Amino acid sequence: MEKGYIHTQLTSALTRHFPDNEVLLQTLQSVLNQDRKYIQDKLDHTTSFTLEEVETLFSSLPLDAAAIVHPNRATSLLKLCYYTYDKLTDTDFQLKYDLLDIYKKAADTPNNSFLLVCNMLPDILILSYVGLRNLYHLKWIHFQNDDHTRYTRFEDVVYSERFARFAEDYQETMSHFRKTYFIFGNNIIRDLVEDIHYFRIIGLLSDDSVALLKEETIDLLNKLESIARKGYDHDPKKEVIICIANTSIQNWYTLVTSDYGKVAMFQAFYLNYVYTDDAETVEKMQSWIHSMIQSSTVISQSGEKERVTYFTQLRTYVEQSL
Numbered sequence: 001m002e003k004g005y006i007h008t009q010l011t012s013a014l015t016r017h018f019p020d021n022e023v024l025l026q027t028l029q030s031v032l033n034q035d036r037k038y039i040q041d042k043l044d045h046t047t048s049f050t051l052e053e054v055e056t057l058f059s060s061l062p063l064d065a066a067a068i069v070h071p072n073r074a075t076s077l078l079k080l081c082y083y084t085y086d087k088l089t090d091t092d093f094q095l096k097y098d099l100l101d102i103y104k105k106a107a108d109t110p111n112n113s114f115l116l117v118c119n120m121l122p123d124i125l126i127l128s129y130v131g132l133r134n135l136y137h138l139k140w141i142h143f144q145n146d147d148h149t150r151y152t153r154f155e156d157v158v159y160s161e162r163f164a165r166f167a168e169d170y171q172e173t174m175s176h177f178r179k180t181y182f183i184f185g186n187n188i189i190r191d192l193v194e195d196i197h198y199f200r201i202i203g204l205l206s207d208d209s210v211a212l213l214k215e216e217t218i219d220l221l222n223k224l225e226s227i228a229r230k231g232y233d234h235d236p237k238k239e240v241i242i243c244i245a246n247t248s249i250q251n252w253y254t255l256v257t258s259d260y261g262k263v264a265m266f267q268a269f270y271l272n273y274v275y276t277d278d279a280e281t282v283e284k285m286q287s288w289i290h291s292m293i294q295s296s297t298v299i300s301q302s303g304e305k306e307r308v309t310y311f312t313q314l315r316t317y318v319e320q321s322l
Contacts, residue, residue, distance in 0.1 A: 007048040010057065015043070031060045096123070100170055102265070102275070106258035107176035113257045114174070115181040115289050119249040120188065124174045125224070127167040129216040130159060131209065132192075138204065139195055154205045179239045183292055185249035189314050192217065193321045214322040218315060225311040231301040243296035244310065255286055262286065 018024035028039045032053055041047045049057070106112045116122055126132040134157040141149045174180070185191075196213050199205035205213075227233050228242045254265040264285040265275040276282065299307040 006054065007045070010049060010054065011043055011045070014057075014061075027061075028057075032056060096166060096170070099265070100166075100173060102263060103256060104173050105260060106256045106263070107173050109259035110178075111257075111259050112177050113179040113181070113255075114177040115183075115255040115257075115286075116252065117183040117245070117249060117254075117289060117292060118188070118252040119185040119191070120252070121192065121220070122182070122252075123170060125220065127171060129220060131212040131216045132220065133167075134159065135192075135195065135199070135213060138199065142199075142204075151204065154199060154209050175234070175238065177238065179241070181241045181243065181289075181293065183243045183245055183249075183289070183296055185245055185247070187248050189217070189221070189318065193318065196322060210322055214318060217318050217322070221311055221314055221318070225307065228300045228307050228311075229304075241293075241298065241300045243293050243298050243300075245292060245296045253285065253289065255282070255289055 014024060014028070015021075018027060024043070025036060025039055028034075028042070029036060032039065042049055042053075103114070106114075120136070121132065126136065134154060138152065138154050138157050141152060196205065196210060200207075200210055224242065227240050230236075232238055232240050251266060256263045256265075261277055262279075262282045263275055263277050264282045266285075297303065297306050297310070299310055
């Protein structure tokens with residue numbers, strides 16, 4: 001191993017993990033309790049991290065020591081994608097794009113599938129609805145405990161050009177999956193309605209905005225019923241299966257399969273997520289998701305009676321509650 005190898009690998013890993021240089025400097029100053037110039041010299045390779053500093057960084061930050069020392073050796077069973085909270089909008093985009101990169105790799109292969117177990121309406125279903133999309137972003141920033149953004153009004157959430165590009169890219173990518181499974185928690189729409197009530201009560205949502213969200217929710221339910229009836233969205237060759245779990249779901253879980261292999265992901269600590277391509281772990285999650293499907297109510301294609309009853313009850317609930 002060449003001299004300075006670990007220092008070089010470590011600084012590369014730090015800059016990848018903290019692409020914003022200012023955030024990186026502030027983080028290292030705090031962790032190592034050193035001034036700005038001292039840290040900058042380390043990052044510029046003027047001086048090297050001491051052994052004690054390396055140990056502190058590995059114990060304080062979500063870095064994979066084995067992967068840094070042996071980057072070509074697969075040693076990590078689980079990988080935590082950890083995000084800083086400094087700039088909420090940028091963080092939200094980073095999370096979305098990192099997930100999108102994983103989906104793209106699978107979507108580019110002929111044999112692929114996407115399975116999602118979730119407790120809230122997924123991006124692929126709400127990105128075309130301005131109100132629902134902005135409501136989820138409002139909820140996301142409201143619960144980050146940032147005094148500058150926590151009381152942002154629904155009407156002030158901005159749909160930026162950057163988000164428009166992401167939405168187009170995301171929907172294009174997801175359209176390439178040959179089979180998609182959605183397993184929704186049984187309270188997914190009721191939770192949405194409760195969120196709308198909450199933000200209206202605290203004064204962040206106007207009556208006109210509630211009316212918009214009600215209209216979009218009804219339209220989304222009609223769209224979902226159509227997809228469930230046909231078994232696909234736009235392309236008959238791209239199957240979509242919708243299931244309703246018999247229990248509530250606390251987090252989201254995703255299994256992506258492709259010719260490259262399988263990747264499992266699940267939510268961790270609300271903002272972050274864990275993913276793994278370890279064969280045994282993936283197989284266990286796949287088995288759990290399949291058992292979840294078997295114990296759920298399948299409302300796609302064959303389950304006509306359950307489908308009609310389910311969507312009729314939800315539309316009535318939304319009409320009466322909003």
